[in-house]
Amino acid sequence: MSEHTTDPATERFIAHRNLLFTVAYEMLGSAADAEDVLQETWLRWVEVDLGRVGDARAYLVRITTRQALNRLRATSRRKETYIGQWLPEPLLTTPDVAEDVELAESVSMALMVVLETLAPTERAVFVLREVFDVAYGEIAAAVGKSPAAVRQIAHRARRHVEARRPRKPVSSSEARAAAESFRRAVESRNPQDFLDVLAPEVVLLGDGGGAKVAALRPVVGAEKVTRLYLRGSERVDATITCESTVANGNPALAVRLDGALDGIMALTVENARITGIYYVRNPEKLTRAEVETPLTLR
Known part of the structure; x- marks a missing residue:
């Protein structure tokens, strides 16, 4: 052999x-x-x-x-x-993930955060059925439930997720344009640049895990998010730069302090404006932030 x-x-x-x-x-x-x-x-x-x-x-x-x-x-x-909010670990993804609309949505930080609100069995059933199109019988064997029970769980989980996930998908070019505008705002520190690209109802979620400073609760509203960022950047004795990247199949920013990776900002875009910012600073969750991870639904 x-x-x-x-x-x-x-x-x-x-x-x-x-x-x-x-x-x-x-x-x-x-x-x-x-x-x-x-x-x-x-x-x-x-x-x-x-x-x-x-x-x-x-x-x-x-x-x-x-x-x-x-x-x-x-x-x-x-x-x-866990200290503060727990966010999923962002993954730097390969170009084919971003090009696959179904895959990009299924691994988006926005959907992953919603999945965190499901009970364990509900999450397993939703992921297998809605994302990977696994037959009810196979799901039943995997989770130790009857096919009839799995159907009920899937219906309940679907309703829960649909009520909370973003409803207005945008083109990849529109999402990239909004991310680029936000990158310029972060680097310029100009309040108006933030207000021009942030949706009035934008929500920022931060995850420092106790290792780094991060918002302990959701920050809601364009003006509050802008003030939070400007106050935080004023306290940083380092050069802040941002790089456009793709995390979880969607536009994101890699934030660096004096060239060292500080965190990943995953973004959700609707109507050409940013509605969600998921800022992961916990170092334990940044191990995949600079190496592409291949993902697939098949």
């Missing part, structure tokens, strides 16, 4: 690895936790008799879902003691 030859179990796992990571990440909002889930999935997968597996993709998704659901229940308790 050639030293480059891999066994069937490894080949099938590698073929679906990006999908499994995406499933785990959408359920957990953490790349580190998603990687741990993939390791747990692999350890269980190598013990499986492949001769009894008809659909490797479905089988692997089922294992991943079970492991992610266990971890999600544990992390839900951990988040209760």
